[in-house]
Amino acid sequence: MTFLAFVFILVSLVTFVAAQLVLKRAMEFSTTHSMRNSYFISRIALGVFLMTISFFLTLGLLQRFDLSYLYPFQGLSVIFITVLAAVVLKEKVSVRLTIGALLITAGIVLVSLS
């Protein structure tokens, strides 16, 4: 794997994870505010934009690498999202939930390696 490919994989992962965090924030905001709100709409638009970048980067990577090679990196998103939900969104993440997330990640990696 070249350095450039690594950068692309990293960017597609980071944009996907960031999109989930932004969308979660926006939807949480919508429980107390109207959806016809510029903050809400701009956040949803940002989330969709980030997901689109991630989607096309993944599509480009798929043309150059096997899905089984790229998929384990996607499995890592479970860990990143769980950790960042705790740190950025201040969600309560128990030990049990962390171990569950780790097992799911390991499982996804195994499924894609086989």
Next chain:
Amino acid sequence: MPNRPSGFRNPWLQLGVSVVCVFVSELLLKRGATEVAAPDHALSWTGINGLASPLVWWAILLIIASFITWLYVLRYIPLSLAYPLSRVVDILVPLGCWIFLGELISTLRWCGIALVILGLALMAQPVAKMEERL
């Protein structure tokens, strides 16, 4: 979780709907893409010729539905719980390929599927705890 709606609007049910939409869309995409496969076509690498298959269009509709239900889920369920649970789709897809598309599952893949199920089982308690807080 702010006053959770019940019935069809139950966020846990919607999480299930979102996962099923993704699962079915993956199978439809695979069926649709092979149905109209034309590797010699100039634009084949973009996958755009897949749009010739009605199955691909059904898949696109399901992907949109899964995104909308996912946004709804995010409104009520913490991301740290909803996202790992949503990855159940990563074992449903290989299982679906095995059952519906006649693809084989290796021993290593079965082990991976078992690990994901174990991880999901561990999440059952945090899910129950969240329900209690309501």
